[in-house]
């Protein structure tokens with residue numbers, strides 16, 4: 001029994017225990033997140049959903065090491081997270097690419113900055129530029145790309161950095177519906193191939209059901225985790241499937257009841 005517990009704890013890549021984050025704004029205290037508990041296993045795809053202001057980005061930013069908790073513990077493989085690191089890559093809605101660097105140099109930026117040998121940087125860059133389908137655009141600059149292509153570069157950059165955890169903050173929020181669907185499918189293919197751990201913030205229930213192994217529902221004022229449920233529909237998932245619809249109703253009720 002004790003061995004079993006050790007084994008299952010050892011698979012937790014992220015452990016978030018009693019995490020509260022307070023900010024002050026114009027002298028007024030704001031509790032962005034209160035008493036959050038969450039464990040994530042290696043290779044899980046977890047979506048965080050909830051209305052504006054429920055602390056989704058704050059939670060992601062703390063995991064990334066951009067913010068520190070006011071209370072509680074946040075650890076990766078058992079070690080406290082305090083600063084940003086290449087093991088946790090962040091993908092933002094507004095891409096966050098370096099406009100003065102080509103696609104290839106954006107993707108290879110992390111390994112090059114960490115002093116990896118040139119041949120290795122080139123091989124890593126090529127592998128991930130190819131993986132996101134941008135081989136022909138390796139020498140293009142961000143302003144020459146569509147939104148969907150820019151987001152592919154951002155994903156490739158995180159992968160090239162050998163991130164173990166990919167933190168995605170509404171990554172497809174600014175894209176048109178068709179591009180969004182393509183990228184959702186591509187992200188799942190990459191995730192299935194690489195078995196990365198993904199934490200994905202979205203406002204959209206349908207997107208969460210399409211992607212996630214687990215959906216964490218949050219509510220605002222103060223930000224709290226109010227539900228954490230497994231989605232066991234087989235992939236690829238079909239939004240017109242009655243079981244998909246039942247989940248859509250279930251999560252919409254969960255969100256509504258805490259609104």
Ligand SMILES: Nc1ncnc2c1ncn2[C@@H]1O[C@H](COP(=O)(O)OP(=O)(O)OP(=O)(O)O)[C@@H](O)[C@H]1O
Pocket residue numbers: 023024025030031032033050051052053054055056057058059223
């Ligand atoms: N740096 C900051 N200073 C002061 N208040 C902050 C700061 N960052 C976040 N907040 C506040 O904390 C609360 C949670 O914000 P957060 O951005 O985490 O929510 P969210 O769920 O990601 O919202 P959205 O979906 O709109 O992005 C909000 O009330 C926000 O105003």
